[in-house]
Amino acid sequence: MNGERRWNTSSMEGRGVLLQEPGFRWLLLGSGVSLLGDQFTLLALPWLVLSLTKDTLILGLVLAFVSVPRVILILFGGALTDRYSPKRVLMATKCVNTVLLGLFAILVVMGDLRLWMIYGFAIGIGLASAFSFPSGSAICSQVVESKRLQTANSILMSMRQISMLAGPLLAGLLVAFFGGGGTNHPSEVKGLGLAFAFDAFSFAFSAWTLTKVPVHPAENSHLGLSDKPVLHAILGGLRHFGKDKSLRAFCLFAGAVNLFISGPLQVGLPVLASANLGHSASTFGVWMSFYGTGTLAGMAISGVLPESREGQLGMMALLINGLTGLLLLPIGLARAPWQCALLLGLIGLLGGFIKTAFFTWIQRRVPIEMLGRAMSLFMFIYMGLTPVSAAVTGWLMRGVNASRLFTLCGWSLIGIVITGWITPQLRSISADGTQHKT
Numbered sequence: 001m002n003g004e005r006r007w008n009t010s011s012m013e014g015r016g017v018l019l020q021e022p023g024f025r026w027l028l029l030g031s032g033v034s035l036l037g038d039q040f041t042l043l044a045l046p047w048l049v050l051s052l053t054k055d056t057l058i059l060g061l062v063l064a065f066v067s068v069p070r071v072i073l074i075l076f077g078g079a080l081t082d083r084y085s086p087k088r089v090l091m092a093t094k095c096v097n098t099v100l101l102g103l104f105a106i107l108v109v110m111g112d113l114r115l116w117m118i119y120g121f122a123i124g125i126g127l128a129s130a131f132s133f134p135s136g137s138a139i140c141s142q143v144v145e146s147k148r149l150q151t152a153n154s155i156l157m158s159m160r161q162i163s164m165l166a167g168p169l170l171a172g173l174l175v176a177f178f179g180g181g182g183t184n185h186p187s188e189v190k191g192l193g194l195a196f197a198f199d200a201f202s203f204a205f206s207a208w209t210l211t212k213v214p215v216h217p218a219e220n221s222h223l224g225l226s227d228k229p230v231l232h233a234i235l236g237g238l239r240h241f242g243k244d245k246s247l248r249a250f251c252l253f254a255g256a257v258n259l260f261i262s263g264p265l266q267v268g269l270p271v272l273a274s275a276n277l278g279h280s281a282s283t284f285g286v287w288m289s290f291y292g293t294g295t296l297a298g299m300a301i302s303g304v305l306p307e308s309r310e311g312q313l314g315m316m317a318l319l320i321n322g323l324t325g326l327l328l329l330p331i332g333l334a335r336a337p338w339q340c341a342l343l344l345g346l347i348g349l350l351g352g353f354i355k356t357a358f359f360t361w362i363q364r365r366v367p368i369e370m371l372g373r374a375m376s377l378f379m380f381i382y383m384g385l386t387p388v389s390a391a392v393t394g395w396l397m398r399g400v401n402a403s404r405l406f407t408l409c410g411w412s413l414i415g416i417v418i419t420g421w422i423t424p425q426l427r428s429i430s431a432d433g434t435q436h437k438t
Helices: 013-018 022-051 056-084 086-110 115-142 146-178 190-210 230-243 245-276 281-304 306-310 313-328 337-365 368-396 401-423
Strands: none
Touching: 013 022, 013 146, 022 056, 022 086, 022 115, 022 146, 022 190, 022 368, 056 086, 056 115, 056 230, 056 368, 086 115, 086 190, 086 368, 115 146, 115 368, 146 190, 146 281, 146 337, 230 245, 230 368, 245 281, 245 313, 245 337, 245 368, 245 401, 281 337, 313 337, 313 401, 337 368, 368 401
């Protein structure tokens, strides 16, 4: 079974047709508002911690309390998504987040805030995201027919990227207009409280729009998962992925690529901007804007060119990541900021394109009753390796400068591509969820 959906719908293609479907429009509207609200919290939370404590260690602990529960429990979130349906799990997380953020916003505005409350809030956000991530990733395949999945994913992922570009700016303006604090008393951080309140509203609004999203009846066929322990469902999903050589090869490949990309971007670029090129933090911001804009463009192109589905996705992934490796090589040798910006924009373009295509491939490849577990496993690998990559990069940079770091990462990525090229299970992946013979 390759997870293909055989629905009796029109064969018309294109974004215009997709946007005419009421279910997808409601899903897009709710997702867009919710994603924008997320950026308000991502900006307000660290700002609040530093305003109250002036302690970077406490900030690190708060951020860890968000990420660690998410990584630990995301596989359980995927199993529960398959048991109870993506829509039900996603609705539950939106309600929980609405209450959690609403109460926290009130505490911030009133000034009745303690450090343990911030820790508790961070843990609550992390726990909720462990269930919202897999359910939010799985629901699209139950709203949109299979042949339009890549276009739908392109639109939704582009919306996420736009929110990452616009959200921090809007949140910063809100906080600055109403007063962002800078003292130790919560009553003087009204702007931060309003930022959390907006995120609470965004979750409430997206929960309302979710009630208007019709899902395919197949969401209720979970093959007896309800009478089995959650751990049994997780192990069953892992066994399925272990038997699927293409899925296993893809997860290993994606994990290796993330290991050599995320750390240098998070740690190496700021060092390159401040030390090697002698520029300010604004240079780093411009670089990340170019990278984000390139990623957005790649996601948009992936949806505009659905005919690429007919090709061999594995070969295209190897080619794109090989080009990414070549683009990483000269970053550390750049003599002007605009050169790095251009290279990062191209890297983002390639990454956004292939990320959307592979996201769609997973949705087509995996049986619909296991999609939540598939998405949770992929996110577990991605989110688990990202901090490892950052830590390893930081350790390497004690003895390796930024120029050599990017050269090393570029050649390492090229080596991963060569290894993938000689792996038939990866090279023969087809975008329609099947596998070509080699």
